[in-house]
Amino acid sequence: QETPVKEVKTETEVTESVTKKASRVRSKKYVAARRLYDTNKLYPLSQAIELVKKTSLSKFDGKIEAHVLGMDMGNIGEIIFPHLELASKKxxxxxxxxxxxxxxxxxxxxxxxxxxxxxxxxxxxxxxxxxxxxxxxxxxxxxxxxxxxxxxxxxVAKTIIKSEKKAPVIHQIVGTVSQKTEEIVANINELIKVVKPIKIKKLVLCATMGPGVKCEVVK
The missing domain is CATH 3.40.50.790 (Ribosomal protein L1/L10, domain II)
Structure with missing residues (x-):
């Protein structure tokens, strides 16, 4: 009996999946928020974070999330984020x-x-x-x-960085909307360091409720 081969999503399939999710009907506020910036442009981290804050639609202090399309799957590494509050463990x-x-x-x-x-x-x-x-x-x-x-x-609070089970995509909270931009930049730089810049194909930031902003990654 032949051993079944696990299917791995290609970059195209991942992009198509994200596109399908994004194609659902959006609110007028969401559409208006996306018009505040160029959705095809790659922004420097600090500028991208400011745009994410500006386009956050939540009334509460939303999280800022980093979505990374990389090359590796499984556990990528561990991080001690310099400016990220995590739930303490006993x-x-x-x-x-x-x-x-x-x-x-x-x-x-x-x-x-x-x-x-x-x-x-x-x-x-x-x-x-x-x-x-x-x-x-x-x-x-x-x-x-x-x-x-x-x-x-x-x-010491460590965060395990890992990808989705079937795709080299990482989803990681890197801060909050109310947090200082320079602190969020420091957190994201730690994430980039662990994933490795050369292996990052795409980096998108967004608030809990808000559109995604594409970021530059210095190789």
């Missing part, structure tokens, strides 16, 4: 108190760190922790002989 080191909570079915943490000495105590609970991705393992650094040091490292 990280704990396995001890008798945490073990008792797990036994009682109370899993009140996002990341669990264990040592090679304490790890065997978790094996009876593999069916509970495993499906939730909470079992410590050396691959992600949560099974370690230096738990305190690992706790400090993991407490």
């Amino acid at each position: 990280i704990v080191i396995l001890n008798d108190e945490i073990l008792a909570q797990i036994k009682d079915g109370k899993v009140n943490f996002d990341i669990l760190i264990a040592t090679t000495v304490t790890m065997p105590k978790l094996l009876p609970f593999a069916k509970i922790l495993g499906p939730q991705g909470l079992m410590p393992n050396p691959k992600n650094g949560t099974l370690t002989d230096k738990p305190e040091e690992t706790l400090k490292k993991l407490s």
Whole structure:
């Protein structure tokens, strides 16, 4: 029996998909916002961000998103954005108190760190922790002989940059409409650095509710 070959979207197919989504009926405000700039022009980052802010249609403080058409798929890398607030995660080191909570079915943490000495105590609970991705393992650094040091490292908010499953397209929040433009520029530059400029075919910025603005990427 032949192994099925996974289908990968080409750049043309990705562009067509985006075009089809964009072709849906837009509001008058959206259409008016798009008329404020040249939709075919590539703008420098700071100018593009200002346009995104100007064309944001939400009454709330919307997010600013970066949509990148690259060349690689899967996990691209990790970033510590210099100016991006992320939801904090509860990280704990396995001890008798945490073990008792797990036994009682109370899993009140996002990341669990264990040592090679304490790890065997978790094996009876593999069916509970495993499906939730909470079992410590050396691959992600949560099974370690230096738990305190690992706790400090993991407490720094990292963002995993990854593409869509079937296309080399990345969608990443890089700031908010109310944020300083220079801070958003710094965040985007970190994203570009991880993805690698030479591998970026297209970079578009937009607000949560607003049209997309194409950006220049210095190779």
